[in-house]
Amino acid sequence: MAVSQDKPIAVEAGIGARFVDALKRFFDGDIWYSFTRSPVVIVSAVVTLFFVLSSIGAPLVAPHDPFDLASIDLLDAEIPPLWYADGDPRFLLGTDAQGRDILSTMIYGSRISLGVGFASVLFAMVLGIALGLVSGYFGGTVDAVIMRIADVQLTFPAILIALLIDGLARAVLPRDFHSEVWFYVLVLAIGLSFWVQYARTVRGSAMVERNKEYVQAARVIGIPPVLIMIRHVLPNVMGPVLVIATINLAIAVITEATLSFLGVGVPLTSPSLGTLIRVGNDFLFSGSWWITIFPGAALAVLVLAVNLLGDWLRDALNPKLR
Template sequence: MTTTVLQRFFDGDVWYSFRTSPVAIGAAVIAFVCIFCAAFAGYVAPHNPFDLATLELGDARLPPAWMDEGSTKYLLGTDDQGRDILSALMYGARISLFVGLASVVLSMVVGVGLGLLSGFVGGKTDAFIMRLCDVMLSFPAILVALLIDGVGRALFPNAHDSLAFTVLILSIAVTKWVDYARTVRGSTMVERNKEYVQAARVIGVSSLRIMRRHVLPNVLGPVLVLATIQVAQAIIIEATLSFLGVGVPPTSPSLGTLIRIGNDFLFSGEWWITIFPGAMLVLIALSVNLLGDWLRDALNPRLR
């Protein structure tokens, strides 16, 4: 069974589109390297930048290894506390990717569920959900995320890091579920009038089963494309919140926190403290966006 599914995938149009697209292959390689280094930072990183026992203040603000006064021990230099920039990038990217992926999964579950319900049931339920979407769309995503994150930290000022991560993930998910709901609603309204849905209703299949077993698989294509693109958006929003000081805790800095720390030393000559985290953020976001663009084209039958 597994062999048959894999064989059908490798013989399909999606895999052919991928292996014939240099941009998609390059983006996939960059994304894989970034994700691998972030996921296995504890094994790949040359140092643990957040272990206070290993920090040496005498090595603070060292430039990259290829510059004068640089050290091969720290390939990309160190920050103001002597932390290895390369290792900090790997650990910081792990936090950014975790927050981005978790918020996208949560927003996708909520948005797809409400979109299915709105498009299939219609009537007052559809009107209520769509008006709620209109209200959410009238506020900028960053503003809503800032508001929710700020309120959460005000209500729980002494919260542990895990709760701070939860508040951050919720604040991003609340601003992103609307896109899934509107996309799935439009696709569901098309699918609900097709013959296979009418036949299922005639034989007495419940509406919930029809939505879950028949309609949902046929509307997942646009959802997967949207989810891929929104991973990059969620990572950027998390970095923005962390840059503004309302993101992840300072004890577990993400890429946004590293950029904010390095920004204080940008004009004093230590450019590597902020440039390299910024470049890492751009690489992750750009590679994921390029994969999303490729997936959108690959799943569009009009472009085949």
């Protein structure tokens, strides 16, 4: 009994030791060294982390709940920011035409924008990696079919494909379901616009890896092709994939904002940053500039920070630049 009780403890200690060793290797590696030597990247990481954490903890961070109709008063509509003479201490950045706190709607709006962005990038990454591995590993007719589909999609702008898929979903689904499935429709529309980059990148790497000795040895001992692709080929192509995913996160947030600005994305009952910009645009020339300027500035800062992180990650994972 003593031996059986000590065995899990030894296993946990071994896992903990490996985790500590992995952390030491990471902090002693080139990526962490490059990160700490770039003030711009550090600021970008802090800004991105701030947006992510504030979005996750929106109910705790936001001063008001913009979805609580009981706390919204139309008499508070279009109150200017606090530094104006007629500002209100309750609303730091002012209110919109419905009396909602701009700061709170921005926090909740970034939550929706980042949620759609992360989900669509994950969907595009999984689909693109799967098709790229299959295309590059098997080649032949399978490769030709997948790559011709990718070539056709590359001839259309991503926003046009997203508009097409969103329009088809709205035409096929009953009107009552639009307010319930908008998140999944947006993720599908944006995700299907970006899978080609992952597929082409993974395909090229898989075509190189499939002819190496360790892959041929795995074939000889009878390992199924699916396990070979997942265990041996996939880990060697994840570097470029992570770079594409980081950059595509910013593009996905912009695409969602564009769709919402055009009125075919997030509904008005769940405003994202794009929806807030569209709504505030109607009041821009009436003097209530803060309704659209602050969400627009938040979107620009978020996208810039993520793009800078993507550029740094691309250089940090490039062995030619080390």
